[in-house]
Amino acid sequence: MSIEEKLLLNKFVVDKIPHITLKREFCSQCDLKPCLHVCPVQNFKLEKGEIVFDWAGCLECGSCRIVCKSLGRGAVEWNYPRGGFGIVYRYG
Ligand code: SF4
Ligand code: SF4
Numbered sequence: 362m363s364i365e366e367k368l369l370l371n372k373f374v375v376d377k378i379p380h381i382t383l384k385r386e387f388c389s390q391c392d393l394k395p396c397l398h399v400c401p402v403q404n405f406k407l408e409k410g411e412i413v414f415d416w417a418g419c420l421e422c423g424s425c426r427i428v429c430k431s432l433g434r435g436a437v438e439w440n441y442p443r444g445g446f447g448i449v450y451r452y453g
Contacts, residue, residue, distance in 0.1 A: 374447060375446065383412065387435060388434065394407065397412075423439065
């Protein structure tokens with residue numbers, strides 16, 4: 362079974378309140394933009410030179426928080442989703 366197939370088994374209860382937010386003014390000063398490379402589900406994208414982020418489908422791995430703090434500009438404000446929301450792992 363591929364990684365993509367395993368991810369499709371998961372269930373997401375997406376909260377309308379984001380559990381991850383960005384201070385976008387910091388992103389414009391971030392040269393490396395490492396978040397684009399570490400998110401396993403590509404929730405960070407670059408559109409017209411600006412970072413676009415969508416928290417739906419987040420695996421709650423925390424990689425963006427770590428890499429933003431260590432290599433980026435510290436723009437990521439990270440929390441787990443509220444109770445009852447977020448990913449429900451169904452495999453492994
Ligand atoms: S690493 Fe952090 S500061 Fe840099 S673009 Fe990504 S979210 Fe913004
Ligand atoms: S916590 Fe993981 S899956 Fe969620 S947005 Fe950050 S890097 Fe992507």
